[in-house]
Amino acid sequence: MAEFLKQKLTSRKFWVAVASAAFIVLSEGLGFNVDSELYWKLVALALGYIFGEAAVDIARAKKEDPPV
Numbered sequence: 179m180a181e182f183l184k185q186k187l188t189s190r191k192f193w194v195a196v197a198s199a200a201f202i203v204l205s206e207g208l209g210f211n212v213d214s215e216l217y218w219k220l221v222a223l224a225l226g227y228i229f230g231e232a233a234v235d236i237a238r239a240k241k242e243d244p245p246v
Contacts (some may be wrong), residue, residue, distance in 0.1 A: 191228050198224040 186192050201220060205212040 191231050194224050194227055 204210050205217055
């Protein structure tokens with residue numbers, strides 16, 4: 179369990195997701211007036227990064243473990 183937690187806390191995807199969630203909470207929940215265009219650009223950038231890194235991780239896993 180400790181190894182799993184360490185792996186998640188050192189994950190760049192995890193921290194991008196945390197930062198994005200914090201940005202959304204600050205802008206939506208606390209009523210900060212963030213420009214709508216900037217808001218969606220930042221959210222799209224974060225999602226693109228997370229999904230792009232996930233695709234790289236999947237490709238790396240397939241390369242390391244070829245089917246039998």
